[in-house]
Amino acid sequence: MPHRKQSPKTDIPPSCGACPSFEDNMCDALTRAAAGRPPHFLEPREHTALGRRIIYRVGGTLDRVPVLCQGWAATALTLSDGRRQIISFLLPGDLMSSTSIFGLPSPCSVEAITDLRYRTFPRADVREAISQDPALLAMLSRIWADQANLADQVAVNLGRRGATERVASLILRLSQRLQKRGMTQGQTMDFPLRQHHIADAAGITVVHVGNVLAEFRRAGLVEINGRALTITDPAGLRRVVGMP
Amino acid sequence: MPHRKQSPKTDIPPSCGACPSFEDNMCDALTRAAAGRPPHFLEPREHTALGRRIIYRVGGTLDRVPVLCQGWAATALTLSDGRRQIISFLLPGDLMSSTSIFGLPSPCSVEAITDLRYRTFPRADVREAISQDPALLAMLSRIWADQANLADQVAVNLGRRGATERVASLILRLSQRLQKRGMTQGQTMDFPLRQHHIADAAGITVVHVGNVLAEFRRAGLVEINGRALTITDPAGLRRVVGMP
DNA sequence: CGTGAGCTTGACTTGTTTCAACCAACGTGG
DNA sequence: CCACGTTGGTTGAAACAAGTCAAGCTCACG
Numbered sequence A, B: 001m002p003h004r005k006q007s008p009k010t011d012i013p014p015s016c017g018a019c020p021s022f023e024d025n026m027c028d029a030l031t032r033a034a035a036g037r038p039p040h041f042l043e044p045r046e047h048t049a050l051g052r053r054i055i056y057r058v059g060g061t062l063d064r065v066p067v068l069c070q071g072w073a074a075t076a077l078t079l080s081d082g083r084r085q086i087i088s089f090l091l092p093g094d095l096m097s098s099t100s101i102f103g104l105p106s107p108c109s110v111e112a113i114t115d116l117r118y119r120t121f122p123r124a125d126v127r128e129a130i131s132q133d134p135a136l137l138a139m140l141s142r143i144w145a146d147q148a149n150l151a152d153q154v155a156v157n158l159g160r161r162g163a164t165e166r167v168a169s170l171i172l173r174l175s176q177r178l179q180k181r182g183m184t185q186g187q188t189m190d191f192p193l194r195q196h197h198i199a200d201a202a203g204i205t206v207v208h209v210g211n212v213l214a215e216f217r218r219a220g221l222v223e224i225n226g227r228a229l230t231i232t233d234p235a236g237l238r239r240v241v242g243m244p
Numbered sequence C: 001c002g003t004g005a006g007c008t009t010g011a012c013t014t015g016t017t018t019c020a021a022c023c024a025a026c027g028t029g030g
Numbered sequence D: 001c002c003a004c005g006t007t008g009g010t011t012g013a014a015a016c017a018a019g020t021c022a023a024g025c026t027c028a029c030g
Helices: A026-034 A098-102 A123-132 A134-160 A163-180 A195-202 A206-218 A234-240 B026-033 B098-102 B123-132 B134-160 B163-180 B195-202 B206-218 B234-240
Strands: A045-049 A054-056 A064-070 A073-078 A084-090 A109-112 A116-122 A188-190 A222-225 A228-231 B045-049 B054-056 B064-070 B073-078 B084-090 B109-112 B116-122 B188-190 B222-225 B228-231
Touching (some): A026 A123, A064 A123, A073 A195, A084 A195, A084 B134, A098 A123, A098 B134, A116 A123, A123 A134, A134 B134, A163 A228, A163 A234, B026 B134, B064 B098, B073 B195, B084 B134, B084 B195, B123 B134, B163 B188, B163 B206
Antiparallel strands (some): A045 A116, A054 A109, A064 A116, A073 A084, A073 A109, B073 B084, B073 B109, B188 B228, B222 B228
16 A cells, blocks of 8 residues: 555654743643642653644543643644634644643644644643642633634634735744744744645635745745745735734 | 714613523622622622724723623724624623633723623632632633634634635524523524624625525525514524534 | 655636615704 | 715625636655
8 A cells, every 4th residue: 555654754852841931831830830749740641643643633521631842733623524724733832722621622623733742731630730829820811811812813814814814924923933932043944834734724725825825935925945934024924914 | 963873762771680691601600709708899880881882992901800791792803904803792691801800901802782781890809709719710711611612613614614604604603692591582583783793703795795695585594674583494504504 | 666745837617805876764953 | 844864785797816627746655
């Protein structure tokens, strides 16, 4: 049979620490919250996953709270006829399922884009830590608010903007989030997304994504080489989405 | 100058109690949480607002937590060039701004559709009640999960469905939410939305909304008379959104 | 070397927007 | 009371954005 292997030559380095440090990194916060507690309280479990794999299915409940440490993932929803919408991209340091904290069913599936490394914390411990530590609750509320904010932006994008605006805003938003994590080199960043990821996130077809990106390249706005993306004209790109 | 009056012949009845009782009604929950507490703890303030008025602006912070008791409102985001996206419709019993609980800036504006009655609770008290009562925290988490769920559905709708599907799913979702509140009479419900509200929520133009609704009427799916909407063929409408 | 995943390009079709005119209902102010 | 302006809805024709279909390309893998 033809090649079914998912991600051939990858070796995932061991242990956290690759998890970038930034405001509201749950991995950091929970690890710190475990200090001075009984031995196995909040003890994380380490996991890895291959690219393109579905990690959590929609509607499922988890008894551990997962935090992404390395690699890119996406949360998505698929209609019965196969149409797919990517709700958000998960970057290192992101909580992978906020509903898991309260044992509620997940509203969307989580899928690996690249090979991943992630940790899971026992739900009961997380819940206890949150209800005892006001700072943790405040952080959780900031994460919630952030997600709501993002969801609202996604809604305006999908509902009220054209294809070029959507793709531009997607790239800009990713760039900002990566910058916060110190994962950019100047205007260049690691960019493992295939065009079909962009299509499913922007709510347009793969073919059209190709056209839009080609247009951007011709206009000297962005440059994509292999798995790296460079924003050659940040101001121009921002002008595309109407944010001068 | 011509008539600037907003809602001519409305009289808003006094006091809560119109607030429908259903799972996760914050108004109820907070009122119950105030029982057996010092006199002014969690004491609500009553408010009214006229239809079409903006109640809270995007980016603002509130020191009181608002809960809608009567009437319909919408949360919306407007682009600099005037394009508008309605994120969600607020129905009686809904928390009007979940970020207000933690004093975080609102990601969207809140606008009255009909004349409204709503109550606000002091933020500090709400926060204290939540951190002391696990049941309240659990309820908040359910509300938040519900909103995330809704946001995800909105994203699929806007990103991956056509106009007719979007409008149908909008009507169905509203009908379900009203049913939960006991605000429907059979398949008929009070429906104060104008076509431009539907347009801004579904991410299409007013003209096109008119076309889609006319098509629904011709197909015998829904009937709109004045301010009442009847789903004449629920199964048929569900079939439109691909949910048999 | 063969295969499949991913990207590019072009021609054609479809869905949605835009523009425009028109009507009905309603309040308002002369 | 009537004439007027506004809001909300309806309809049709033309313009446009995006989708679909199809072919050809590269490249990494097995």
